[in-house]
Structure formats: C-alpha cells, structure tokens
Amino acid sequence: MTVNSPPDELYEELFADVQLARIFPDSKTFPDCIPLRSPSDILASYRQIRDTPEFNLKTFVKNNFNEPESFNLVLDNDGQSWTIVEHCQALWSYLTRNAHLMTNDPSLLPVPNDFVVPGGRFREFYYWDSYFIMLGLKESDYVNLISNMVSNFAYLMRTHGHIPNGNRNYYLGRSQPPFFSFMVELLDSLLTDQNILVDYLPELEIEYEFWMDGSADLTSSSQSHRRVVRMTDGTLLNRFYDDIPKPRPEAFYEDYHTAHSSTSERNESDIYVNIRAAAESGWDFSSRWLVNAGDLSTIYTTDIIPVDLNCLMFNLERVLASAYEKKFDRSMSQHYRQLAQKRKTAIQTYFWSKEHDYFMDYDFRLNQPTKSMTLAGVYPLWTELATEEQASAVMDKIERLFLKDGGLVTTINEKSHQQWDFPNGWAPLQYITYKGILNYSPRSPLVKKIIDQWMMLNEKVFNETRKMVEKYDVVNTNAEAGGGEYKTQDGFGWTNGVYLEMLKDRKNLMRKSHF
Numbered sequence: 001m002t003v004n005s006p007p008d009e010l011y012e013e014l015f016a017d018v019q020l021a022r023i024f025p026d027s028k029t030f031p032d033c034i035p036l037r038s039p040s041d042i043l044a045s046y047r048q049i050r051d052t053p054e055f056n057l058k059t060f061v062k063n064n065f066n067e068p069e070s071f072n073l074v075l076d077n078d079g080q081s082w083t084i085v086e087h088c089q090a091l092w093s094y095l096t097r098n099a100h101l102m103t104n105d106p107s108l109l110p111v112p113n114d115f116v117v118p119g120g121r122f123r124e125f126y127y128w129d130s131y132f133i134m135l136g137l138k139e140s141d142y143v144n145l146i147s148n149m150v151s152n153f154a155y156l157m158r159t160h161g162h163i164p165n166g167n168r169n170y171y172l173g174r175s176q177p178p179f180f181s182f183m184v185e186l187l188d189s190l191l192t193d194q195n196i197l198v199d200y201l202p203e204l205e206i207e208y209e210f211w212m213d214g215s216a217d218l219t220s221s222s223q224s225h226r227r228v229v230r231m232t233d234g235t236l237l238n239r240f241y242d243d244i245p246k247p248r249p250e251a252f253y254e255d256y257h258t259a260h261s262s263t264s265e266r267n268e269s270d271i272y273v274n275i276r277a278a279a280e281s282g283w284d285f286s287s288r289w290l291v292n293a294g295d296l297s298t299i300y301t302t303d304i305i306p307v308d309l310n311c312l313m314f315n316l317e318r319v320l321a322s323a324y325e326k327k328f329d330r331s332m333s334q335h336y337r338q339l340a341q342k343r344k345t346a347i348q349t350y351f352w353s354k355e356h357d358y359f360m361d362y363d364f365r366l367n368q369p370t371k372s373m374t375l376a377g378v379y380p381l382w383t384e385l386a387t388e389e390q391a392s393a394v395m396d397k398i399e400r401l402f403l404k405d406g407g408l409v410t411t412i413n414e415k416s417h418q419q420w421d422f423p424n425g426w427a428p429l430q431y432i433t434y435k436g437i438l439n440y441s442p443r444s445p446l447v448k449k450i451i452d453q454w455m456m457l458n459e460k461v462f463n464e465t466r467k468m469v470e471k472y473d474v475v476n477t478n479a480e481a482g483g484g485e486y487k488t489q490d491g492f493g494w495t496n497g498v499y500l501e502m503l504k505d506r507k508n509l510m511r512k513s514h515f
C-alpha cells in the first residue's frame with residue numbers, strides 16, 4: 001500500500017509559506033485541505049507565479065484547495081431537545097466515518113473499517129481517545145463498531161508497525177499512549193464466545209516490539225534508544241519519543257515560533273523532537289514536560305520516564321502473558337509474566353516518591369523524580385500496582401489537591417497556560433482516577449464526589465450550550481476551558497464515552513448502596 005508523503009514534504013516551501021503567513025487561523029486546516037489538482041502541479045504553478053506583482057497567497061490557496069469538512073453540531077432531534085444521554089448516543093453516528101468515502105483525502109491513512117472521530121478539528125481517529133469512545137459505544141450497544149475499530153488498529157499495526165497518533169500521514173512518526181491491550185481486553189469481555197486475546201496476539205506483539213525497539217542493544221553506557229531507557233540497575237523502562245526533528249505540520253506555525261523563541265543554545269531539532277514526544281504522550285502540552293512552566297521552548301519530554309506510560313506497558317505485558325496462556329504456550333506466558341513482574345518492581349523503585357507520598361514521573365538524566373504532581377500518578381491504582389498504603393496516600397492527595405468543583409484538575413501548577421494543566425479537567429483522567437480508587441476502596445465517598453462533580457459540570461455546560469466539549473475548566477465552572485494552541489472543540493468523543501460509562505457506574509454503585 002502506498003502512503004502519500006505528509007503535506008510539509010508534498011508542498012515543500014509552499015507549505016511553510018502558507019503556515020507561516022497564517023492563511024488559516026488554525027494550523028491544522030491546511031494539512032487537512034483537499035487539493036483540487038495534483039500537488040506537484042500546484043507546487044510548480046506556485047513557483048512560477050509567486051514572484052509576480054499580482055500574486056496573492058490567500059487567493060492562490062483558495063483557488064487550489066478545498067477546506068476540510070467541519071463538524072456540524074447536532075442540536076436537537078427535529079426541534080425536540082435531546083437529553084444529554086440522547087445527545088451522547090445520537091452523536092455516535094455523526095462521529096462515525098465510513099472508511100470507503102474518504103479516499104480523496106490525501107493525508108488520511110486508509111483503514112478497512114468504519115471508525116469514530118473525536119469531533120471539531122479532529123476529523124480522524126485518535127489512538128487513545130478511541131479507548132474512551134469504545135466505553136461509550138459499549139454502553140450504546142455498538143459492539144460491532146468496537147470490533148471494527150480494534151480490527152483497524154490491528155491493520156495499522158501490521159501495515160505501519162505501530163498505531164499512529166491518528167490516521168493521518170503527518171502523524172506517522174509517533175504513536176499515543178498504548179491502550180491497545182485495554183481495547184483487546186474490552187472486546188474480549190464483550191465477545192465471550194470468541195478467543196479475542198489469542199486472535200490479536202500477533203498485533204499485541206507488534207505493539208510491544210514498537211515500544212521496546214532497540215532495548216536489546218542498550219548497555220549501561222548507552223542509556224536510551226527511541227522509546228526505551230536502560231536504568232543504571234539494568235531495568236528497562238519506556239518514554240515517549242518521535243524521530244522526526246521538524247515542526248509538526250498540524251502546528252507548524254506554533255512549533256516554528258517556539259523553537260525560534262528559545263533563549264538557550266539548544267538546537268531547533270532537539271526542541272522539535274521533544275515537542276513531538278509530548279504529542280505522543282497525549283498530554284500536549286503540560287508543565288509536566290517543561291523545565292520552566294511558562295516557556296514551551298524548555299520542553300524536555302525525552303528525559304522523562306512517565307509513570308502512566310509504564311503502567312500501560314505493564315498491562316501490555318500482563319495481557320501478552322494471558323494470551324500465551326490461552327494459547328497453551330507456557331514458556332512465552334512465563335516470559336511475559338517475568339517482564340511484567342520486573343516492571344512492577346521498577347514502578348515501585350522509580351515512581352513512588354516518599355517525599356511527595358505520591359507517584360511521580362522520573363527524570364533519568366538527573367536521576368530523580370520530577371517536580372510536577374499530576375493526575376498521571378493515579379495510573380498505578382488503575383493498573384493495581386500500588387500497595388494499600390500508597391493507594392490511600394494517593395486518594396488523600398486527590399481529594400485535597402486535585403478535586404475541584406467541576407471534577408479533577410490535571411495538575412496543581414497554576415502558571416503554564418497549557419491545556420493539560422490547571423485549571424483544566426479531561427474525561428479520560430476522571431475515568432482512570434475513579435476506576436483506580438474503586439480497585440482499592442469500592443465504597444469510597446471520593447468516587448461519588450468525582451463522578452457527581454464531573455457529571456454535573458458536563459450537564460451544566462450541555463444545558464447552556466447543547467455541547468459536550470473536549471475539556472472543561474473544573475475550577476471556574478462558569479468559564480470555558482482554555483490554554484494550548486487551538487480553541488476548545490466540541491463533539492466530543494471521549495467526553496461522551498466517559499459520561500455514559502460514569503452514568504452506568506453511578507447507577508450500579510447506588511444499587512449496591514455503595515453511594
């Protein structure tokens with residue numbers, strides 16, 4: 001299968017000129033535009049006429065490209081206002097894309113089956129969003145669509161060697177938080193008459209190889225390669241990475257200016273790789289990755305070993321062990337069990353900070369935990385890697401530092417103005433946190449507070465705007481969430497998915513009188 005070159009390579013200097021001239025206010029618009037003739041013809045004619053006196057770049061773009069579709073918000077059902085639940089459920093069909101209808105979109109990566117997009121400017125699927133979307137699809141009885149989406153991911157793994165950030169050719173350099181093992185487990189729980197873990201074993205292996213690439217060659221003198229880091233005690237852990245030392249095409253203007261604003265001696269390519277690595281984390285951007293919270297050019301994602309990523313890798317190892325067990329391959333099952341056990345020990349060694357009484361990321365260059373206390377510290381509860389004492393210390397911090405009127409805030413740092421920071425809250429992190437707490441304390445009143453406060457904010461915003469949005473200001477519940485490099489989007493895949501899942505959990509917990 002041939003994949004088109006990404007738009008920055010396809011249109012060469014025309015791409016940079018359009019992006020730096022800010023022809024579109026959102027940098028992602030141009031990479032998603034549909035060319036009206038062949039890209040090489042467009043580029044040739046640009047080169048021919050750009051220096052003529054009457055040349056106008058905006059007009060040239062208008063004459064040669066169609067703007068991408070924008071998501072049409074559905075407000076009601078033939079004049080009848082939908083309830084929030086009806087809205088979330090009705091939106092699935094508007095957010096579902098038919099794979100066969102999208103062949104004229106040159107930057108889109110083809111997949112065999114339908115898929116669900118988040119909404120707004122996000123017109124393609126996103127790897128980790130899809131897991132939270134699947135939770136809502138499950139609650140809306142779209143099991144077949146979940147199965148098709150898992151199969152798309154398996155296809156991408158076989159075709160490209162990994163699941164890209166999203167299905168655009170300009171996302172191929174990186175992935176996103178590895179949730180494939182959770183998707184496979186989810187599907188397995190829905191299709192109990194099938195052997196889903198064994199069916200997807202080859203792709204679980206590909207996922208593992210991608211994240212562990214180069215690990216065999218690491219010695220103590222060569223500490224890191226792509227997504228793997230070898231600690232001084234020989235332990236292997238993972239970090240986020242992207243090999244491409246260039247601005248992200250979908251944020252070309254922003255990255256170019258971030259790199260050129262740097263007051264340090266640091267070279268541009270190093271800044272670009274670190275920016276892209278943060279995009280792979282899904283937390284783009286957050287003070288979590290910054291030396292100076294107010295300055296994106298001080299980003300150092302690749303020095304950091306993230307606690308959430310390593311918990312996800314633990315689950316991948318655990319699921320691989322179970323899949324081999326189901327295949328009656330004892331030796332491979334044992335192999336992955338040992339790797340999972342090693343990871344579990346390492347998570348205790350490197351991420352638990354006695355000083356903070358919390359799970360922190362680890363800076364392997366400085367050999368110490370980072371300074372940011374973030375909601376990523378709840379992943380060891382979700383993946384059941386914390387001790388009872390640690391879980392109770394984490395719950396205490398969640399209640400005292402992270403819980404706000406509208407739910408959980410992402411970080412407790414107030415100065416960054418990045419979207420994965422105070423005062424914003426995000427649906428996937430609410431989900432991971434309350435599920436993590438339930439693993440240790442099934443009757444915890446904190447779970448009720450998180451669920452009630454988050455759902456109430458979703459409902460308030462929905463009643464006022466008829467929208468479900470990508471992220472919320474959980475501190476000032478009357479304000480729209482801000483920060484970051486684009487306007488808050490609506491639709492919105494993971495918010496709808498988590499809302500429907502929470503609704504089910506709240507009902508069940510009330511039925512069991514746990515609330």
Ligand SMILES: OC[C@H]1O[C@H](O[C@H]2O[C@H](CO)[C@@H](O)[C@H](O)[C@H]2O)[C@H](O)[C@@H](O)[C@@H]1O
Binds near residue numbers: 028128165251281
């Ligand atoms: O265009 C800027 C960046 O946008 C994406 O990131 C954000 O939206 C994603 C879709 O909801 C979400 O998965 C991610 O966590 C958000 O931060 C994209 O993933 C980035 O790669 C992109 O540069």
